[in-house]
Amino acid sequence: MATAHKLPSSPWRAIIESAMHANSVRQTTMSELYELATQQPEVVATTQPMYKPAEFGLPNNAMILVSYDGSVVGRTARARLLVRNFDKTESDSIQALLREAVYQFNKRPGLLLEGIVGLHQDFMVKAHLVSPVTDAKNMLDWGLNFCPFIKPWSDTYAKSRLIDEPHIIAFADPQWTHPDYPDGCVIIDEITNCIAILGLRYFGERKKGTLTLAWTMGVRQNMVACHGGIKKIGNKPPVAVFGLSGSGKSSITNSLDHDGLLKKSEKVTVIHDDAFLIDLEH
Numbered sequence: 001m002a003t004a005h006k007l008p009s010s011p012w013r014a015i016i017e018s019a020m021h022a023n024s025v026r027q028t029t030m031s032e033l034y035e036l037a038t039q040q041p042e043v044v045a046t047t048q049p050m051y052k053p054a055e056f057g058l059p060n061n062a063m064i065l066v067s068y069d070g071s072v073v074g075r076t077a078r079a080r081l082l083v084r085n086f087d088k089t090e091s092d093s094i095q096a097l098l099r100e101a102v103y104q105f106n107k108r109p110g111l112l113l114e115g116i117v118g119l120h121q122d123f124m125v126k127a128h129l130v131s132p133v134t135d136a137k138n139m140l141d142w143g144l145n146f147c148p149f150i151k152p153w154s155d156t157y158a159k160s161r162l163i164d165e166p167h168i169i170a171f172a173d174p175q176w177t178h179p180d181y182p183d184g185c186v187i188i189d190e191i192t193n194c195i196a197i198l199g200l201r202y203f204g205e206r207k208k209g210t211l212t213l214a215w216t217m218g219v220r221q222n223m224v225a226c227h228g229g230i231k232k233i234g235n236k237p238p239v240a241v242f243g244l245s246g247s248g249k250s251s252i253t254n255s256l257d258h259d260g261l262l263k264k265s266e267k268v269t270v271i272h273d274d275a276f277l278i279d280l281e282h
Contacts, residue, residue, distance in 0.1 A: 003126050006166040012189035016171045019102040020130045025110035030057035030148050036136035042068045067137045075204045079184045105173045109133045114149035117214045122282050124160040127168035141203045168213045169194040174201040190216040224278040229253025230271040
């Protein structure tokens with residue numbers, strides 16, 4: 001499902017796109033992000049090799065990187081602001097806040113990474129992540145969690161089903177602060193597929209923010225958005241494990257023996273452990 005390049009159809013989209021197209025922002029690659037991430041002071045390079053790093057455009061000797069995020073250990077719903085819920089006064093106020101955030105962000109060097117959300121030809125969405133150079137580790141993780149816009153996936157994307165939707169844009173600045181939003185601020189315009197993630201250093205905000213937009217696009221295409229994992233056990237049909245964040249669905253999905261209850265002949269294949277869509281038409 002290839003998305004389309006379109007002119008902004010909302011002020012939110014126009015403001016966020018202005019961050020992406022500023023002179024201070026340049027396009028980056030996964031290999032550059034890996035090198036930048038290894039230089040971040042809060043990042044630790046482990047001795048554990050990454051799994052097939054070359055498939056993601058990374059060096060063959062790339063190691064798993066771990067970041068230290070301080071007191072922040074998860075996402076916070078308090079920060080999420082859906083623009084469709086704003087009245088005129090709130091909309092004007094938050095738009096002014098967002099314009100100032102973009103202005104301050106563009107005073108620093110920024111990076112743009114292109115990615116793909118969804119690997120089935122009926123649902124492949126182009127996505128952009130814009131962040132400061134100092135946030136390279138989160139950008140790298142975003143590219144690994146979804147898919148960088150490189151071959152062979154970019155070729156598959158070019159052949160995917162076309163829909164009349166703009167690309168996803170995620171703008172993230174973890175260095176942003178505001179006295180009215182001590183827990184950060186996530187501004188979501190799911191109608192025009194854009195999101196601003198301000199003052200939040202935890203990677204999960206970028207992942208779930210991008211998923212929120214992709215899920216909503218899927219719903220508009222007559223799909224069911226699902227928060228859960230999919231696995232196959234032996235030759236049986238795939239099973240889905242649903243649950244809230246932290247409920248243990250990923251542990252169940254990724255379990256290879258179900259605590260010893262499976263036979264050795266029942267091979268487990270994990271299809272996805274976090275999010276998927278059920279297409280009701282195709």
